[in-house]
Amino acid sequence: MRLLLVEDDERVAAALVAVLGRHGFQVRHARSGHEALDALVPDGNDPYRVVxxxxxxxxxxxxxVCSRIRAGSGVPVIMVTARADIRSRIHGLNLGxxxxVTKPYDMGELLARIHAVARRGAAPAAVSVPTPDAVPQQRGPLESRGITIDRERRRVSVDGRDVPLTRKEFDLLALLxxxxxxxxxxxxxFSEVWRSGWEGNGRTLEVHIGSLRTKLALPGLVEAVRGVGYRLIPESPAAAADAPQARAEH
Structure with missing residues (x-):
């Protein structure tokens, strides 16, 4: 089974490569995020089963790095880190x-977890994972419902009228x-915009959504879908009401 190890500590990596090798893994060691993404570009060899x-x-x-891997690959990813706080755990899992697994870990448990995610993921088909410089960032302007979002200059306009937004408001609108x-x-x-977990932050998201609706003067632009999240309505409210949609909270 081919495995990609992304670890910058040479001593930790050497010990792990040795143990994994004794258990039948073919390990490639990447020392940086750039090297990891480059390693995942298909090269004619069998795909990696786990990262x-x-x-x-x-x-x-x-x-x-995890987010960029997920942009082009379904290869199972196990985060192995000394960051043991719950927010980091939630953020990592939400990113995909x-x-x-937190350090220090039991080697037997790590091996079991590797086999478990490999079984769930099966052998992933070879996919194209962009190199760091080639990852599509979708930097061109976004246009929807009369709104123009210029991500290069971080500016928003509605029917030609500039709308000043805070950093988080802009990131939230651009995501939706x-x-x-x-x-x-x-x-x-929350993972994409605030880079943190959702728990306990519900009011923060509601406030930012409300502020967006007010500043853009488009109260029906962002819809709250009960028990799930939010979406940007792509057509007029009347057209949206005629189509079968998930029940939204008001």
């Missing part, structure tokens, strides 16, 4: 990690506008 991902990497945070009509879970929104 062991440290979070404290020298060139970029492991959370960002299949498991989260990426896929109008798609419901974004509250947990996903």
């Amino acid at each position: 062991l991902l440290d979070l404290g990497l020298p060139d970029r945070d492991g959370f960002e 990690a299949d498991d989260y 506008a990426q896929s109008p009509g798609v419901v974004y879970r509250r947990e996903q929104i």
Whole structure:
């Protein structure tokens, strides 16, 4: 079984490679996020069955690496890190990690977790994972419902009228506008915009949604889907009401 180990500590990596090798794994060691993403580009060899991902990497945070892996691959990811706080655990799992193991760990347990996620994921088909410089960032302007979102300059306008937004308001609107009509879970929104867990932060999200509706002067733009999250309505409220939609809370 091929395994990608992403770990910048040479001593930790050497010990882990040795143990994994004795248990039949073919391990490639990546020392940075860039090297990890480059290793996942299909090269004609069998695909990796599991990625062991440290979070404290020298060139970029492991959370960002996980997010970029998920942008183009379904390979199982186990975060292996010294960050033991619950917010980091929640954030990692919300970003798409299949498991989260804190250091120091029992080697037998880590091996069991590797086999468990490999069984759940099966052998993933070879997929194209962009290199760090080639990851699509969707930096071009977004346009929806008369709103223009310029992500390069972080500016928003409605029918040509500039609308000043806070940093979080802008990030929230840009996230929802990426896929109008798609419901974004509250947990996903907090992971992407606040880089933290959802628990205990419900009021914060409600306040930002309300502020967006007011500043954009489009109260029906963002819909709250009961028990799930929020979405940006892609068509007029009248058209949306005629279509079968999930029940929304008001």
